[in-house]
């Protein structure tokens with residue numbers, strides 16, 4: 394590498410480049426899995442796109458992801474910058490978009506102290522209460538199940554992050570937060586704004602339409618992170634703040650200069666934690682409607698292990714191997730974050746003989762890892778049994794190794810999210826039969842975007858027994874959230 398001439402340095406393969414434009418326009422749109430799959434089949438494990446100032450490397454194997462994101466983490470832990478949403482709307486201060494710098498290290502320290510496996514024990518009852526409330530809403534209006542799951546995922550994050558009661562969260566925060574998230578997910582699609590491609594456009598005057606849009610976005614984001622945070626501080630001053638992440642951090646780090654980081658570290662959690670948990674739970678519901686025989690096996694396990702006289706709790710998790718296999722298979726069948734969260738290379742690097750220049754955006758193709766052909770079962774089929782056959786070369790890579798990201802930027806909400814997903818899924822399995830709708834077909838189709846979840850679908854949700862209905866109603870009526 395050191396003695397070769399620049400012309401000898403090879404980039405990883407990719408579509409044939411055109412003059413000036415390179416091959417960047419041949420890069421599949423965000424979340425277009427079939428197109429990324431075609432590129433992988435044609436060009437191999439590493440695929441390189443470049444042009445218009447962008448350099449993008451897609452990595453399609455667990456080995457390459459581990460080699461780069463874990464073994465060479467100091468060079469692969471930065472994030473690409475978004476001129477409009479990151480800089481002008483100021484979302485660049487949130488944990489997922491922060492550069493790999495000291496500010497980010499403070500965020501991670503705060504997140505670890507509040508979201509570590511021991512710290513989250515105090516939130517078990519909140520997650521269990523919210524799973525019961527979700528079931529109660531399924532009993533009352535089963536046709537609105539998508540809205541209920543979305544609301545439940547939002548409530549978990551808002552209750553745990555800020556100690557907001559369900560009514561207060563629903564009335565004052567969820568709608569605003571959902572609107573803000575919709576705005577952010579549109580704004581983070583690469584090329585959503587010309588100023589992301591040509592950053593000098595950010596200096597255009599404030600009356601230019603995209604600048605007005607950016608100002609409006611900035612106000613929405615500022616409200617999302619500031620309003621609930623100020624509410625917690627007010628409650629702490631009055632001595633009535635319930636336990637929450639924000640409360641925990643404000644008490645532990647009682648210093649004015651870290652206030653800003655606590656506000657943004659906690660404010661980042663709604664966006665990072667709500668939609669991913671929602672996507673996983675909804676994918677599970679679709680899989681159950683399509684595979685009643687798997688659902689029955691999971692329900693039999695729950696009835697056998699915990700009986701039918703009570704609802705599951707988070708402490709039951711280790712006792713339910715088949716339910717855990719259903720959860721792993723849900724995460725594998727349709728990964729919630731199929732192309733991971735992009736990284737940016739800090740310094741020129743060489744991997745497998747290919748040059749990866751500084752500034753290259755690297756996308757881990759988690760979908761390809763999830764659907765790699767291994768063992769006796771078809772990757773496209775929903776088969777929880779593939780997780781019960783023991784370890785070996787044949788076993789697929791466990792979603793715990795890739796679904797929550799990698800290395801230094803591994804999702805700090807992983808332990809909390811695993812509990813949320815477990816308690817939602819096991820409670821729904823315990824209380825309901827989810828089946829195909831009486832009319833119409835159910836085709837497994839998913840959204841294409843940073844987060845992937847089922848496209849609108851119908852299913853039938855029927856309580857399994859009067860006793861289960863009574864258990865749900867009792868717990869929902871005695872909720873402390």
Ligand code: HEM
Nearest residue numbers: 488489662665666669670730734797798799802804806810
């Ligand atoms: C099923 C649920 C979830 C999934 C699948 C998921 C997945 C991910 C992934 C793939 C990343 C990118 C990591 C990387 O770049 O390697 C990430 C980052 C992150 N997640 Fe999660 N997540 C989930 C739930 C949560 C929850 C509940 C929270 C918080 C309460 C959370 C907070 C975060 C934060 C703050 C980051 C940014 C980390 C950083 O950039 O340093 N996530 N998550």
